Amino acid sequence: MVLGKLTVEEALKRHTFQHAKVLTGVNGLNRVINWCHILEVKDIDLFINGGELILTTGIGLLDSDNQRNYVETLIKKQTAGLCIELGSFMHEIPRNLLSLAEQQNYPIIIFEKTVRFIDITQDIHSLLINRHHQNMLDLDRLSQNFNKLSLQPNGILKILQELSLYFQSPCFFITSNEKYYYPTNQGETEAAIRELINNHSNEPKTLSTFCLNNKSFSVNAVQVFEQVWGYLLIETSKFPSSELTALMLDRASIALSHILLRNRTIEERKQSDEAELIHSLLNMENLESNQLKNILPMYCFSHSFRLICWPLLEDEQVNSSKGEEFKLYLLTLLRPFFNKLGFHPIISFRHQELIVMIYMNLSKEKKVNWQQITDKISKLTETYFPAQTFFGISSIHQEPIKARTAYEEAKQIILLKQKKLIDSHTYEQIGIYHLVLPLLKTNIIKAYIDVHLGKVIDYDRVNNSELLKTLTIYLDCNGNKKEASERLFIVRQTLYHRIEKLEGILGPDFMHSSNRLAIEVAIKAFSLEEDEMYVKDQLIADAK
Numbered sequence: 001m002v003l004g005k006l007t008v009e010e011a012l013k014r015h016t017f018q019h020a021k022v023l024t025g026v027n028g029l030n031r032v033i034n035w036c037h038i039l040e041v042k043d044i045d046l047f048i049n050g051g052e053l054i055l056t057t058g059i060g061l062l063d064s065d066n067q068r069n070y071v072e073t074l075i076k077k078q079t080a081g082l083c084i085e086l087g088s089f090m091h092e093i094p095r096n097l098l099s100l101a102e103q104q105n106y107p108i109i110i111f112e113k114t115v116r117f118i119d120i121t122q123d124i125h126s127l128l129i130n131r132h133h134q135n136m137l138d139l140d141r142l143s144q145n146f147n148k149l150s151l152q153p154n155g156i157l158k159i160l161q162e163l164s165l166y167f168q169s170p171c172f173f174i175t176s177n178e179k180y181y182y183p184t185n186q187g188e189t190e191a192a193i194r195e196l197i198n199n200h201s202n203e204p205k206t207l208s209t210f211c212l213n214n215k216s217f218s219v220n221a222v223q224v225f226e227q228v229w230g231y232l233l234i235e236t237s238k239f240p241s242s243e244l245t246a247l248m249l250d251r252a253s254i255a256l257s258h259i260l261l262r263n264r265t266i267e268e269r270k271q272s273d274e275a276e277l278i279h280s281l282l283n284m285e286n287l288e289s290n291q292l293k294n295i296l297p298m299y300c301f302s303h304s305f306r307l308i309c310w311p312l313l314e315d316e317q318v319n320s321s322k323g324e325e326f327k328l329y330l331l332t333l334l335r336p337f338f339n340k341l342g343f344h345p346i347i348s349f350r351h352q353e354l355i356v357m358i359y360m361n362l363s364k365e366k367k368v369n370w371q372q373i374t375d376k377i378s379k380l381t382e383t384y385f386p387a388q389t390f391f392g393i394s395s396i397h398q399e400p401i402k403a404r405t406a407y408e409e410a411k412q413i414i415l416l417k418q419k420k421l422i423d424s425h426t427y428e429q430i431g432i433y434h435l436v437l438p439l440l441k442t443n444i445i446k447a448y449i450d451v452h453l454g455k456v457i458d459y460d461r462v463n464n465s466e467l468l469k470t471l472t473i474y475l476d477c478n479g480n481k482k483e484a485s486e487r488l489f490i491v492r493q494t495l496y497h498r499i500e501k502l503e504g505i506l507g508p509d510f511m512h513s514s515n516r517l518a519i520e521v522a523i524k525a526f527s528l529e530e531d532e533m534y535v536k537d538q539l540i541a542d543a544k
Contacts, residue, residue: 005032005033005242006032006033006124006127006128006131007029007030007031007032007033008028008029008030008031008033008053008080008081008107008109009029009030011033011053011124012029012109014123014124014127015123016115016119016120016123016124017109017120019111019112019113019115020083020109020110020111021109021110021111021112022107022108022109023093023098023101023108023109023110024098024101024102024106024107024108025081025101025102025104025105025106025107025108026107027105028081028104028105028106028107029107031080031081031107032051032080033051033052033053033080033081033124033128034050034051034052034080034128035051035052035053035124035125035128036052036053036055036120036121036124036125037052037053037054037055037121038055038056038117038121039054039055039056039060040056040057040059040060041060042060042063042066042070044060044070044073044074045073045077048074048077048079049077050077050078050079051078051079051080052079052080053079053080053081053083053124054074054079054080054081054082054083055083055085055117055120055121056082056083056084056085057084057085057088057089057090058084058085058086058088058089058090059089061084061089061090061097062089062090064094067094067096067097068096068097068100071097071100071101071106072100074106075100075101075104075106080107081106081107081108081109082101082106082107082108082109083109083110083111083120084108084109084110084111085110085111085114085115085117086110086111086112087112087114093108093110135244138166139244139247139248139251142162142163142166142248142251142252143251145162146159146162146251146252146254146255147255147258149162149255150255150256150258150259155255155259156173156180156256156259157180157182159173159252159255159256160172160173160180160181160182161182162252163234163248163249163252164182164183164234166248167234167239167245167248168238169234169235169236169237169238169239170182170183170186170189170234170235171232171233171234171235172186172189172190172193172231172232172233172234173222173230173231173232173233173256174190174193174194174197174230174231174233175229175230175231175260176230176336176339176340178230179194189212189213189215189235192212192213193212193217193233196210196212197231208220209236214237215235215237216235216236216237217233217234217235217236218233218234218236218245218246218249219231219232219233219249220232220233220246220249220250220252220253221253222253222256222257222260223253223257224257224260224261224264224332224336225329225332225333225384226383227333227336227337229257229260229336230256230260232249232252232253232256234249261332264331264332264335264336265328265332276348278346278348278350278355278357278403279348279350281400281401281403281404282350282355282403282404282407297344299344299359300346300359300400301400302361303344303359303360303361304359304360304361304396304397304398305357305358305359305360305396305397305398305400305406306357306358306393306394306395306396306397306406306426307355307356307357307358307393307394307397307403307406307407307409307410308355308356308357308358308377308391308392308393308394308410309353309354309355309356309391309392309407309410309411309414310353310354310355310381310385310390310391311352311353311390311414312349312352312353312354312385327349330347330354330384331347333384334347334356335347337380338356338358341373341376342360342368343358343359343360344358344359344360345357345358345359346359355407355410357403357406370393370426374393374425374426377391377393377425378425390414390417390418391410391413391414391425392409392410392411392412392413392414392417392425392427393410393413393425393426393427394406394407394409394410394413394426394427395409395426395427395428409427410427412427412430412433412437413425413426413427413430415528416430416433416528419527419528421433421524421527421528432520432521432524433524433528435521436521436524436525436528437528439525440525440528445525448521448522448525449522449525449526451522452518452519452521452522453468453519453522453523453526455505455506456468456471456502456505456506457526459501459505466488466498467498467501467502467505468523468526469488470484470488470495470498470499470502471502471519471523472523473487473488474495474499474502475516475519475520475523479511481495481496481499506519
């Protein structure tokens with residue numbers, strides 16, 4: 001059984017207090033004693049921190065003008081109580097002091113016989129130290145038990161039972177889809193706690209204590225990879241929540257996180273068939289409908305999906321033992337992340353990429369705020385892919401066989417972001433590139449670029465000039481010459497000269513709306529077409 005804080009009431013039962021008499025503050029005898037202190041001075045502010053049981057012969061109370069201030073200071077500093085030995089300096093306690101203490105439920109205790117303060121302090125301090133030592137031994141013992149139980153079948157419930165028996169109080173462990181509690185008659189309380197936690201879903205980790213149905217609880221978030229996977233709670237109505245309670249919950253939470261991580265690891269290994277199926281879909285292999293239904297969960301045939309792709313750097317790839325550890329780390333991180341957002345994820349690694357297909361009911365998909373979703377994915381990427389900031393999200397698709405199309409869309413997003421042509425993450429937001437990108441697989445785009453930009457490109461090549469760059473920025477600035485010259489870091493007269501050259505090559509009406517639109521499309525196409533190797537390897541997506 002846990003050894004709680006030492007109270008004034010408990011101290012009065014010690015043999016050193018056998019001649020003590022309580023004059024005031026009977027309702028305050030539950031005050032906690034942190035230390036025992038002999039105080040025989042008038043100016044006491046600098047000598048107390050709070051929680052002390054004060055022992056005095058009353059020498060500090062001889063000054064009648066200072067008596068009330070003396071007691072008020074002890075109360076304000078939240079000391080545990082005042083013990084006065086009568087006889088040497090004081091023969092009785094003034095009524096006004098007794099009245100003040102009684103109003104504040106502050107214990108004033110007197111010794112009508114001479115006592116040895118040294119015996120009292122030694123007894124109280126020994127008791128406090130022994131309790132602390134015993135609590136630390138209990139903490140160490142239970143920590144070892146928690147770790148052992150975490151390796152046993154049904155370890156979560158066994159850990160709760162161990163914690164509950166120690167504190168003699170109900171314990172609960174709640175995750176998004178599982179619930180555990182001990183004793184077994186706490187079902188209604190568990191349901192009420194779950195509802196309360198769900199109501200704090202915006203900032204759940206800030207919960208540490210709360211009251212529910214006239215019962216108090218201490219709560220500790222169980223985290224894996226800095227994500228909250230569940231909550232461990234203990235009812236503290238029968239004992240005050242303390243540092244020991246927090247330490248016990250923390251040790252138990254660590255053991256629970258080990259169980260959750262191990263279970264998730266096993267689940268991820270079982271789901272390798274899903275990953276292999278994605279690989280087959282992306283490789284354009286012929287898969288029969290029955291084969292898909294045997295492997296994919298049923299929601300894949302009634303839900304829409306998007307595909308998210310991250311390119312992985314060399315040290316993040318999964319073709320080594322170190323890479324396998326990183327792969328498992330990402331799997332156990334990403335699945336609860338997307339589950340929390342309301343998606344069903346299917347995760348796969350292929351070559352230098354991480355691919356996630358996220359499924360959601362189509363009716364719910366229309367209500368999703370994708371700006372908020374992409375912001376959260378961006379934050380996740382920055383945190384766990386510190387060297388990699390690019391990812392692409394496809395448009396919505398209905399059938400699993402469309403995974404290849406979705407993959408190419410996500411890859412196109414990555415291409416555009418790497419070349420700093422767009423800021424968005426989703427395929428619906430790439431604008432004119434919906435038209436340009438498919439043409440990169442044909443020879444049509446080269447002819448189009450040649451018609452609208454060929455002469456400018458040739459002029460730059462022969463004269464080692466920057467007309468194409470000037471044209472691009474001039475169009476970006478909507479023809480604002482001052483802004484364009486500043487962005488080009490040239491004087492305005494030089495810009496005028498270059499614009500004259502462009503008018504000579506493209507015609508004086510190249511800024512008219514139809515001509516300008518054609519030229520802008522050609523510039524965007526050229527910025528992609530010049531990187532032929534990337535187009536070949538990434539957009540055609542060779543699936544060797």
